Amino acid sequence: MAQLVYDKTGRLLFTKEMAQEYTILAPQMLPDHFAMLESILQEAGYKVKMLNTTGHTILEEGQKYVHNDACFPAILVIGQLIDAVKSGKYDMHKVALLITQTGGGCRATNYISLIRKALKSVGLGHIPVIALSFKDLGEENPGFKVTPKMLYQAIYALQYGDLLMMCLYRTRPYEVEPGSANRLFQYWMDACKHQLERGVRQSEFRRTVRRIVEDFDALPLAGEGTKPRVGVVGEILVKFHPTANNQIVDVIEREGCEAVVPGLIEFFLFGIAGGIFQRPLGKSKKSEVGSKIALQAVKTMRRAVRKELEKSNRFEPPTDIYELADYASEILSLCNSMGEGWLLTAEMVELIRSGCPNVVCTQPFACLPNHVVGKGVIKALKKAYPQSNIVAVDYDPGA
Numbered sequence: 001m002a003q004l005v006y007d008k009t010g011r012l013l014f015t016k017e018m019a020q021e022y023t024i025l026a027p028q029m030l031p032d033h034f035a036m037l038e039s040i041l042q043e044a045g046y047k048v049k050m051l052n053t054t055g056h057t058i059l060e061e062g063q064k065y066v067h068n069d070a071c072f073p074a075i076l077v078i079g080q081l082i083d084a085v086k087s088g089k090y091d092m093h094k095v096a097l098l099i100t101q102t103g104g105g106c107r108a109t110n111y112i113s114l115i116r117k118a119l120k121s122v123g124l125g126h127i128p129v130i131a132l133s134f135k136d137l138g139e140e141n142p143g144f145k146v147t148p149k150m151l152y153q154a155i156y157a158l159q160y161g162d163l164l165m166m167c168l169y170r171t172r173p174y175e176v177e178p179g180s181a182n183r184l185f186q187y188w189m190d191a192c193k194h195q196l197e198r199g200v201r202q203s204e205f206r207r208t209v210r211r212i213v214e215d216f217d218a219l220p221l222a223g224e225g226t227k228p229r230v231g232v233v234g235e236i237l238v239k240f241h242p243t244a245n246n247q248i249v250d251v252i253e254r255e256g257c258e259a260v261v262p263g264l265i266e267f268f269l270f271g272i273a274g275g276i277f278q279r280p281l282g283k284s285k286k287s288e289v290g291s292k293i294a295l296q297a298v299k300t301m302r303r304a305v306r307k308e309l310e311k312s313n314r315f316e317p318p319t320d321i322y323e324l325a326d327y328a329s330e331i332l333s334l335c336n337s338m339g340e341g342w343l344l345t346a347e348m349v350e351l352i353r354s355g356c357p358n359v360v361c362t363q364p365f366a367c368l369p370n371h372v373v374g375k376g377v378i379k380a381l382k383k384a385y386p387q388s389n390i391v392a393v394d395y396d397p398g399a
Contacts, residue, residue, distance in 0.1 A: 013140060013141055013142065018143045019045070022094050022096045023049055023091075023094060024047060024048045024049070024095075025049050026038070026041075026099070028050050028080070029237050029241060030240040030264060031240070033157065035193060036160055036161055036196055038193075040154055040157060041150070043197050043198065043199060051084050054242065057079075057083060058083050059079055059243070062075035064079075065082060065117070066079075069366075070114065072238065073237040074114055075397055076241070076244055077237075081099075081118075082119075085097075085124055085127065086122060098132055099111050099132065101132065106339055106369060112139075115129050116129055132146070155298060155301050157192075159209075159301070159302060159305055162318070163212060163305055164185055164192070167185070168181055168185045170258070170314055171219050171221060173227055173253050173257070173258045174223055174227070175219065176221060184215055209304045213309060213311075213312050217313050217314055227258045228257045229259075229358065230257045230358045231262070231360065232245075232252075232260070232359075232362060233262060233361055234340070234360075234370065235362065235374075236340060238363060240261070245395060246395070248362065249261065252360075260351060262347045265318075266318070267340065267343065270342070272294045273325065274291070277325060277335065278334075319350050324350060327346045327353070330349070331384070332373065336373050338369040338372075339369025340374070341369070344370065344373045345377050348377070348388075348390065353385075357385070357388045357389055358390075359388065361390060362393055363393070363394055364394070365394040367394075374392060
């Protein structure tokens with residue numbers, strides 16, 4: 001049995017011995033994308049279980065331990081984690097919790113402390129909590145390390161997730177045979193997860209991308225492109241998580257429209273680009289150079305996706321991050337970096353300019369960054385693009 005090690009504050013560390021014995025529970029914050037990231041963590045040797053519980057049960061559980069003034073995604077995520085540890089499915093002395101942590105001026109920065117507080121409330125304060133972050137949060141967990149190989153594979157996973165999501169939402173509203181788009185989506189989801197379990201190579205990635213696009217291009221459709229297109233943007237979890245946004249994509253499709261949801265990978269590119277666009281706030285020249293190198297590396301890895309989408313009959317390639325920045329700069333400063341920052345504004349402009357003037361801006365109730373870069377820019381967007389039709393929707397446990 002792994003020896004328990006504590007830091008000087010009394011926090012239980014996740015050690016290398018624990019990595020061999022413990023099951024790591026992670027919240028399913030973005031269902032399709034995180035399912036693929038689970039494969040990467042398992043391939044790296046971690047016993048990771050992505051939780052897939054949804055519905056009001058986890059919201060009610062979260063409200064028991066998180067104040068309603070906290071961020072709605074925090075209530076949802078913590079509710080899912082506490083529901084899991086109370087379920088009796090796991091050995092409470094051989095389990096750890098994993099949470100992504102961005103840091104910055106956001107209520108979600110308190111995820112870790114809120115999770116630990118909730119665990120103490122249910123008598124499980126001994127469970128270690130691992131913060132997955134690219135910022136120095138002052139926490140050490142020697143048994144969990146993100147390696148360059150894992151990061152490399154994660155870029156493939158995010159590309160697969162974004163591509164499959166785009167193909168599904170573009171074709172499902174027009175499918176001739178009900179359920180055919182979902183079946184094709186699930187086939188490729190399983191195939192991509194299997195690849196990630198053993199590690200994807202660039203040549204295999206290129207072949208898979210080509211086949212995915214070809215298969216969805218060949219899917220029998222009727223009345224293609226005749227339905228109103230409705231874009232969905234907003235805070236990263238509420239934008240993607242069906243429970244958090246009340247199944248907004250299903251609602252849009254049920255109302256006879258086509259949902260358009262910008263991808264996840266742009267959120268990370270936006271974060272990397274901060275080293276370039278935040279020079280007026282004190283970012284160094286070294287940081288700018290590093291950001292440009294990283295953006296170019298990701299662009300090179302995405303070349304196969306862009307090439308196949310440009311050749312396709314039904315799909316459009318993703319907009320370059322620098323072009324997105326130009327879109328946003330028409331409306332606000334690129335120094336806006338809290339939450340989804342200028343990217344949220346840029347995605348709304350991108351949708352409008354690409355023939356999707358109807359936009360739902362999803363945000364947690366009282367999310368200050370989104371009130372600035374989401375709801376706060378709607379008036380300016382409507383002035384610049386009179387054809388736009390934008391509505392901001394606040395979500396909380398009672399929505």
